[in-house]
């Protein structure tokens with residue numbers, strides 16, 4: 001598995017094009033790609049003039065439902081974080097500014113749709129929406145710069161190189177490493193809240209931008225910061241069973257101030273998307289460093305996810321420790337991130353087939369009518385049934401731009417590994 005899969009990343013289409021069994025039915029994949037293109041086209045056309053990016057759909061929340069899912073009395077809620085949308089907004093597309101942490105996902109989805117189908121309209125819109133993010137290169141107010149700029153400009157550089165793109169990535173990486181504290185050994189995630197130096201597990205996802213900056217400049221400092229962050233996160237964010245805390249705050253001497261959740265059910269629960277961010281992040285660390293400790297760690301997290309997610313379609317509930325009832329929401333975004341990570345992980349180990357099979361099961365579930373939008377519906381988003389922050393009554397059982405992005409990335413990795421091209425589906 002390992003050699004074949006490694007090779008397939010280098011020359012996938014040429015090598016595997018003739019290997020597909022003639023009987024294999026990829027109609028589901030063709031439908032998923034066509035639906036994605038039509039949803040992205042609709043969204044791009046409808047929001048272009050706004051200067052904003054699509055994020056989700058406005059939805060209100062029922063406080064009794066939150067109490068049941070969080071197993072917490074409403075008197076303990078921080079109500080200031082639980083604003084309801086104005087009634088007129090409910091059901092409409094939720095847009096966000098370019099400084100929102102999710103701003104890079106829509107341009108990135110357009111890039112993947114172009115790569116997957118060769119559709120030139122997707123490329124033109126990808127360039128259009130990527131360019132809107134240019135001012136973010138001057139921003140240093142969050143750790144999410146990797147999400148914002150690597151998913152947009154990083155894919156632009158890969159698929160349509162231009163001389164102007166590396167500078168955007170490098171300037172943004174400089175801003176990201178300015179948030180690194182060498183005494184603590186980590187990149188600061190947030191500039192808000194009560195914590196001394198908060199680091200969230202999500203931060204593992206921003207390291208790819210730093211790996212890319214080292215590749216572009218030849219300067220090892222970006223990668224060194226990223227791997228120090230990963231090394232600090234490993235012993236402090238993870239429990240003996242390889243689940244992770246969401247937020248770890250450090251004292252100035254690098255000792256732990258406290259471990260909490262922000263978006264999960266409770267401090268010691270396993271918030272579904274956090275587990276996905278972790279396996280993705282350590283798989284990336286192994287890709288660039290080839291240090292087996294990261295591979296070993298990614299495998300442990302993957303194995304934990306595969307044993308803890310017991311739903312029949314492999315799409316997790318929003319938190320592994322949430323009470324499971326008919327009303328418990330899923331998180332398709334966590335599933336999409338996991339699938340993308342596990343496709344890559346499957347290429348790195350001898351027994352990778354089991355990771356591949358699990359990831360394939362996820363993307364087939366997400367491509368089924370239960371999760372894939374009908375063209376023209378779902379406010380132009382591709383997937384249904386993600387959960388942003390149930391803890392805050394925010395974005396519960398809705399589409400999310402990052403679910404769409406990692407779904408398309410997972411489809412891209414799947415098609416490469418299978419040697420599939422859109423024209424042959």
Ligand code: GLY
Nearest residue numbers: 101202263273388
């Ligand atoms: N990075 C924030 C989230 O995963 O919701």
